[in-house]
Amino acid sequence: MNTSPSPAGAERTDGSSVRIGALVPLTRPGWVEAGRHLLAGLDLGVREVNDAGGIVGRPLELVVRDTAADPQRAVAAVDELARLGVAALAGEYHSVVARAAAARADALGLPFLCSSAVLDALTEQPTQWVARLAPTQSHGWRIFADFLLGAGHSRIAVAAEPSVYWASGVRILRDCLAPHGGTVIELGVRALGPTAVCDELVGNRATALLLLVGHPEPAVSIVKSVRRDQRLAGITIGAPAGQPEFAEWATLLGDDSAAIPFLRYLPERLSPLGTRVEAVLRERLAEAPSFVAFEGYDTVAVLAEVLRSHGGSHRADRARTAESWPRVAVEGTRGQIRFSRAPGISVWQWDWPPIQVADRDPAQPDRLRTLHVG
Structure with missing residues (x-):
C-alpha cells in the first residue's frame, strides 16, 4: 500500500x-x-x-x-x-x-x-x-515474565540492541524475575555476532534467550545460529515484541520459526x-x-x-x-x-486489551497456538 x-x-x-x-x-x-x-x-x-x-x-x-x-x-x-x-x-x-x-x-x-x-x-x-x-509494555511483558517463570526459566539472556524500548523491556523483566530468584543476562548484539551470542549463552548457562532486536535482522540470523548450535538444543527462544506473529517470520525461518513464544493482543x-x-x-x-x-x-x-x-x-x-x-x-x-487513567500512565488507556503468549506450532508452523493467557 x-x-x-x-x-x-x-x-x-x-x-x-x-x-x-x-x-x-x-x-x-x-x-x-x-x-x-x-x-x-x-x-x-x-x-x-x-x-x-x-x-x-x-x-x-x-x-x-x-x-x-x-x-x-x-x-x-x-x-x-x-x-x-x-x-x-x-x-x-x-x-x-x-x-x-x-x-x-x-x-x-x-x-x-x-x-x-x-x-x-x-x-x-x-x-x-x-x-x-x-x-502498556509493563503490563504485557509482566505477563510474558510470568509465562517464563511458570515454564521453569530462571537464567534468562536477552539479545538486545540500544533503544529506549528495549532498555525498558530489560528493566521490566529484571523487576519481575528478581523477586523469584531469576537473573537477566544482557547480551549487546552491536558487539556480539550471532556465533558469539551462542558462546555467551553456553557460558552463562542460560535456559532462555529473548530477542530484543530488530526484524528481520539481526533476529533471523540469531535464531538460525542458536537453532544450529548443538550445545543449545534445549534452550527456549522468545520474542516478546511479537516478531513471530507475521507470516514473513515463517517465510524467512521455515521450521526454525516455530516454538518461539511471543505476545499477541487477541482474545482466545x-x-x-x-x-x-x-x-x-x-x-x-x-x-x-x-x-x-x-x-x-x-x-x-x-x-x-x-x-x-x-x-x-x-x-x-x-x-x-x-x-x-x-x-x-x-x-x-x-x-x-x-x-x-491506568496508574503511572500519562495517556488515556484501554485497561486492558486481551493478551496471550503464543507461538507457531512445530507440527504446523503456519498455525499459531496459545500457550498462556494474561
Missing part, C-alpha cells in the same frame, strides 16, 4: 469529508509488514464507516503518512496533518516513533489515538489529547464482529491478519464514535474530541473498549 489517502481518493480541502491522519511504517527501516496490517485494519474500518453513512452524512477520509520508523519524520507528518485540518490522528506501530508523535500532538492540541505502540511513557507529562489501544475466541472482520482482512491481506490489523480496525471504530458527536477540525471540536476519551464505550473486535 502507498501513502495515498483512502478510501476517498485525493486529499480534500473543501471541508466535505472528516479526515483522520494515519501514521504508519510503510518503508524500511520500519517494520513494513506490521505497517501493512495496521493500514489494512484502518482502511477497512473507514470503508465500513462510510458504507454505514459516514460521520453524520459526511464521508470519513484516511490521510496516510509513512513514518518509516523515524521519529523526526513522524513529527513532521503530525505538523503537516494538523495543517491539512485532520480531526484526529491514528496509528503508529513503533513505540519510539509514537512517543515523538504523541508529544507533538499534545503540543498542537490534536487528538491522537495510538493503535499499537506499547512504551509506558508515551508522553512525558499527563495529557488529555492522547489515548491508546495497545496495552473472537466475537462475532471479530470473526467477520477477520474474514474480510484475511481476504484483503491474502494471509491471516495479525493482532495489529485488528488494532487498526478498532482504532477507527473508536474515532468514528467520537467524531459523530464532535467531528470537526477546529480547535474547539478537537478539544471536545479529546474530552470524550473517558466516556467512550465501543464494541471492538476484541471486546468492549473503554479508556481510563
Whole structure:
C-alpha cells in the first residue's frame, strides 16, 4: 500500500469529508509488514464507516503518512496533518516513533489515538489529547515474565540492541524475575555476532534467550545460529515484541520459526464482529491478519464514535474530541473498549486489551497456538 489517502481518493480541502491522519511504517527501516496490517485494519474500518453513512452524512477520509520508523519524520507528518485540518490522528506501530508523535500532538492540541505502540511513557507529562489501544509494555511483558517463570526459566539472556524500548523491556523483566530468584543476562548484539551470542549463552548457562532486536535482522540470523548450535538444543527462544506473529517470520525461518513464544493482543475466541472482520482482512491481506490489523480496525471504530458527536477540525471540536476519551464505550473486535487513567500512565488507556503468549506450532508452523493467557 502507498501513502495515498483512502478510501476517498485525493486529499480534500473543501471541508466535505472528516479526515483522520494515519501514521504508519510503510518503508524500511520500519517494520513494513506490521505497517501493512495496521493500514489494512484502518482502511477497512473507514470503508465500513462510510458504507454505514459516514460521520453524520459526511464521508470519513484516511490521510496516510509513512513514518518509516523515524521519529523526526513522524513529527513532521503530525505538523503537516494538523495543517491539512485532520480531526484526529491514528496509528503508529513503533513505540519510539509514537512517543515523538504523541508529544507533538499534545503540543498542537490534536487528538491522537495510538493503535499499537506499547512504551509506558508515551508522553512525558499527563495529557488529555492522547489515548491508546495497545496495552502498556509493563503490563504485557509482566505477563510474558510470568509465562517464563511458570515454564521453569530462571537464567534468562536477552539479545538486545540500544533503544529506549528495549532498555525498558530489560528493566521490566529484571523487576519481575528478581523477586523469584531469576537473573537477566544482557547480551549487546552491536558487539556480539550471532556465533558469539551462542558462546555467551553456553557460558552463562542460560535456559532462555529473548530477542530484543530488530526484524528481520539481526533476529533471523540469531535464531538460525542458536537453532544450529548443538550445545543449545534445549534452550527456549522468545520474542516478546511479537516478531513471530507475521507470516514473513515463517517465510524467512521455515521450521526454525516455530516454538518461539511471543505476545499477541487477541482474545482466545473472537466475537462475532471479530470473526467477520477477520474474514474480510484475511481476504484483503491474502494471509491471516495479525493482532495489529485488528488494532487498526478498532482504532477507527473508536474515532468514528467520537467524531459523530464532535467531528470537526477546529480547535474547539478537537478539544471536545479529546474530552470524550473517558466516556467512550465501543464494541471492538476484541471486546468492549473503554479508556481510563491506568496508574503511572500519562495517556488515556484501554485497561486492558486481551493478551496471550503464543507461538507457531512445530507440527504446523503456519498455525499459531496459545500457550498462556494474561
